[in-house]
Amino acid sequence: MKAINKKNIITVLFILLMYAAGEIMLRQGIIDSYIEINIILIGINIILAVGLNLVTGFTGQFSLGHAAFMAVGAYTSAILTAKFGQPFTVAILFSAMAAALAGVIIGIPTLRLKGDYLAIATLGFGEIIKILALNIDYIGGARGFMDIPKYTNWTWVYFMVVISIVVIKNFINSRGGRACISISQDETAAEAMGINTTKYKILAFVIGAFFAGIAGALYANYFYFIKPDSFGYMKSIDILVIVVFGGMGSIAGSVVGAIVLSLISLFLQNIPELRMVIYAVILFLIMVYRPQGLLGKGEFKLKFLKRRLA
Amino acid sequence: MEQVLQQLINGISLGSIYALIALGYTMVYGIINLINFAHGDIYMIGAYIGFACTTFLGMGFMPALIVSMISTAILGVIIEKVAYKPIRKSTRIAALITAISVSLFLEYGMMYFVKAETRTFPEVLSSKNITLGNFVFNNKDIYIVIITVVLMLVLQYIIHKTKTGMAMRATAMDSEAAQLMGISVDKTISITFAIGSCLAGAAGVLVGVYYNSIDPLMGMMPGIKAFIAAVIGGIGIIPGAMFGGYFLGITETMVSAYGYSLYKDAVAFAILILMLIIKPKGLFGKNVREKV
Numbered sequence: 001m002k003a004i005n006k007k008n009i010i011t012v013l014f015i016l017l018m019y020a021a022g023e024i025m026l027r028q029g030i031i032d033s034y035i036e037i038n039i040i041l042i043g044i045n046i047i048l049a050v051g052l053n054l055v056t057g058f059t060g061q062f063s064l065g066h067a068a069f070m071a072v073g074a075y076t077s078a079i080l081t082a083k084f085g086q087p088f089t090v091a092i093l094f095s096a097m098a099a100a101l102a103g104v105i106i107g108i109p110t111l112r113l114k115g116d117y118l119a120i121a122t123l124g125f126g127e128i129i130k131i132l133a134l135n136i137d138y139i140g141g142a143r144g145f146m147d148i149p150k151y152t153n154w155t156w157v158y159f160m161v162v163i164s165i166v167v168i169k170n171f172i173n174s175r176g177g178r179a180c181i182s183i184s185q186d187e188t189a190a191e192a193m194g195i196n197t198t199k200y201k202i203l204a205f206v207i208g209a210f211f212a213g214i215a216g217a218l219y220a221n222y223f224y225f226i227k228p229d230s231f232g233y234m235k236s237i238d239i240l241v242i243v244v245f246g247g248m249g250s251i252a253g254s255v256v257g258a259i260v261l262s263l264i265s266l267f268l269q270n271i272p273e274l275r276m277v278i279y280a281v282i283l284f285l286i287m288v289y290r291p292q293g294l295l296g297k298g299e300f301k302l303k304f305l306k307r308r309l310a
Numbered sequence: 311m312e313q314v315l316q317q318l319i320n321g322i323s324l325g326s327i328y329a330l331i332a333l334g335y336t337m338v339y340g341i342i343n344l345i346n347f348a349h350g351d352i353y354m355i356g357a358y359i360g361f362a363c364t365t366f367l368g369m370g371f372m373p374a375l376i377v378s379m380i381s382t383a384i385l386g387v388i389i390e391k392v393a394y395k396p397i398r399k400s401t402r403i404a405a406l407i408t409a410i411s412v413s414l415f416l417e418y419g420m421m422y423f424v425k426a427e428t429r430t431f432p433e434v435l436s437s438k439n440i441t442l443g444n445f446v447f448n449n450k451d452i453y454i455v456i457i458t459v460v461l462m463l464v465l466q467y468i469i470h471k472t473k474t475g476m477a478m479r480a481t482a483m484d485s486e487a488a489q490l491m492g493i494s495v496d497k498t499i500s501i502t503f504a505i506g507s508c509l510a511g512a513a514g515v516l517v518g519v520y521y522n523s524i525d526p527l528m529g530m531m532p533g534i535k536a537f538i539a540a541v542i543g544g545i546g547i548i549p550g551a552m553f554g555g556y557f558l559g560i561t562e563t564m565v566s567a568y569g570y571s572l573y574k575d576a577v578a579f580a581i582l583i584l585m586l587i588i589k590p591k592g593l594f595g596k597n598v599r600e601k602v
Contacts, residue, residue: 062403109587115402116345120537121586124579131576237410244407276418283411288396291404 019158026154036154040222042262043157044215047164049242049254051211054168056240057248058177059204060184061111062119065126066239068106069099069209071231072129073216075139078148078226088151092160092217099213100206102129107205111198114187123233133228144227145220152222160218164211169251171207180204184249245286247293256294312444317567318560323451323520325559326458330513331536332543332551333465334386334506340482340546341502342398347409348389350533351416352507356382356514357431357524358424364432371434371519375457378515379508386507387500395496413533421526428525431518454516461512462552465505469548478502482546531575535562538582544592553593 022039025031031039052066073095080091110121134142171177179200182190191197220226246257264282268275286293331353338346356378363374393412397405440447469475480488481498489495517532518524539558543550558578565574585592 056403062406109583113586113590116343116406117541117586117590119406120345120541121583123534124538124582128576128579128583131573131579135572241407241410244403248403273422274418276414277422280411280415280418284393284408284415287400287404287408287411291397291400 015162019155022154022158038262038266039154040152040157040218042258043161044218044222045239045242045258045262046161046255047211047215047218048239049246049258050164050168050251051208051215052239053243053246053248053251053254054171054180054204055208056243057250057254058172058184059180059201060187061201061205062115063122063205063208064119064233064236064240065106065122065124065129066208066212067231067233067235068126068129069102069212070216070219070235071133071228072102072209073099073213074220074226074231075133075145075216076213077217078145078220079139081151081221082145082148088156088217088221091151091221092214095217096210096213099216100210103206103209104202107202107209111201111205123236126231126233126236130228130232133231140227142228144225146225148220148224148226150221150224152218157218160214164214165251165255168207168211172251176200176203181249241283244293245283247295247297249297250293250295250299252299253293253295253297260294313567314564316445317563319445319447319451321560321563322556323454323559324563325556326454327513327517327520327532327555328536328539328559329552329555330458330461330509330516331532332539332555333462333548334510335537336540336543336545336548336551337478337502337506339540341478341485341499342394343402344394344405344409345537346394346506347406347533348393348412348416349506349510350529350531350536351413351420352382352386352389352529353510353514353517353532354524354526354529355385355416355420356511357518357528358420358514358526359511360515360518361429361431361524364434371453374434375512375515378511382511382514383504383508386503386510389507390500390503417526417529424526426526428523431522431524433522435519450520454520457512457516461509465509465548468505474498474501535578538578541582541592542585544595547592547594550592550594 022031026036048066048070052063055061055063055066076095076098077088077091080086080094081088086094106122106125110118110125113121133139139145172181179190179195180203182193182195183197183200187197216231242257242261243254244257245261246255247253265275265279268278271278331349334349334352335346338344338349359378359381360374363369363377364371369377389412393408394405397408435450435453438449440449440452467475469478477488477493477498478501480491480493481495481502485495488498513532514524517528535558536555539554540551541554542557543552543554558581561581562574562578565571565577570577589595
């Protein structure tokens with residue numbers, strides 16, 4: 001298959017058009033700063049959710065520690081930009097690599113576990129990273145890390161979202177991705193077919209961590225200020241909820257999930273005292289009546305659009 | 311040395327609380343393979359019921375404990391019927407997220423009713439120090455330990471000597487076979503939730519009395535710690551949960567006593583991870599070979 005075909009050209013044009021539309025609306029002031037914050041947050045959540053979906057949805061490994069990788073990325077970027085004055089490009093790259101390294105360190109011992117045990121072990125690692133951050137004075141400890149330069153903008157977030165989706169989508173359609181999917185379906189059978197299950201589980205975990213690191217860097221350099229408590233296990237659960245809500249094993253699902261859940265929580269902001277209660281009820285109803293998530297395993301296809309247009 | 315023994319006493323009190331919560335976790339996990347994230351919140355609600363009984367109704371310690379245990383048992387059964395029954399056949403992750411949603415619902419629902427502030431539990435047990443040689447016991451320590459041990463003995467009796475207990479053990483082993491033997495699996499699961507929740511409720515009241523302060527999010531950490539305790543002992547195994555609870559309680563107090571109190575949660579999680587890596591079935595667990 002050629003890389004330059006009709007489908008890819010349309011996709012690229014569509015991506016650029018979306019970007020231009022956002023940029024123009026921001027320049028013209030149609031999107032005010034309040035909406036901008038939410039768009040940035042949705043973008044960061046999409047990156048996190050797509051990464052976690054690779055681990056949980058496609059490879060079938062529960063992880064309740066995804067926020068820890070985000071924390072590693074956020075703090076790495078904060079240190080590089082605020083303390084060493086590095087440009088954002090360098091900071092993002094190092095954040096992603098630091099988070100990926102953390103993924104290797106955490107993944108090798110824990111990924112031998114299965115199911116609920118793995119979930120609890122990753123939760124434990126996540127909390128340990130948070131507690132370490134709380135106790136290191138260099139990065140502000142419990143007071144948080146302040147005065148991080150603001151580099152993140154629509155352009156950065158948009159293209160990072162695009163990159164994460166493209167990379168993960170292509171990974172899933174590759175040999176490695178198929179190996180991951182086979183692990184989620186039946187690990188024993190996959191192993192019998194000669195797939196090095198440990199290797200692919202760790203690979204998926206590390207890719208997920210890599211993008212969580214990018215998301216962390218974007219987050220840190222948007223809000224000036226980060227504190228360890230923002231990366232506790234509640235954040236990990238939030239990300240997992242996006243993945244499950246949108247549909248495990250569906251990239252489009254993660255995107256839709258991130259947008260819909262952000263809109264719901266935005267809408268509920270008017271009733272702050274009942275916000276979490278209603279959120280919990282919605283979550284519960286989805287799990288009972290549509291446990292496969294909004295999109296199930298479905299993806300958006302261009303064909304679908306074509307049929308509509310014709 | 312004296313210092314160490316003194317801390318040991320504190321550790322045993324904290325461990326009793328963990329053990330009581332861990333028992334409920336381990337029983338529920340044993341029977342329906344669900345990490346009941348809401349269990350820590352049942353403990354929180356138990357504390358609030360105890361608080362309401364002693365503050366507004368002027369009850370003594372014992373009546374408040376009993377009222378709280380009965381109410382949380384009923385709450386546990388309601389949660390099981392409403393929330394967990396519909397998802398019994400669904401995937402693990404859906405079950406996990408449902409449990410999380412129940413937990414959030416209880417925490418923030420409670421926060422809506424009682425507000426987020428920390429409340430001071432009334433002094434229902436007069437604090438008396440008993441000096442024994444060089445050690446100082448508080449009578450609260452003794453109360454906690456005695457009540458915990460009594461509850462555990464009752465639990466052991468129920469599980470090993472009664473028909474209900476036999477039904478619970480059979481359902482945990484193989485629920486379909488149990489059903490074929492004429493055991494009502496639904497009823498047994500409800501009873502398991504009732505007993506587990508009632509122990510958590512007792513733990514809630516004891517914590518209120520011991521530490522004198524309660525708040526709507528107090529169940530989060532102890533809930534996870536109790537789960538760690540259950541894993542240490544081997545999940546689904548009742549003596550394991552007791553051992554795990556005491557072990558974790560004592561370790562945590564010792565870590566705090568030596569000046570690393572900021573790291574005490576990290577130590578608990580490190581123990582969990584080491585345990586999972588070295589012996590995932592827990593100290594008391596048997597290794598089961600995976601069959602294809």
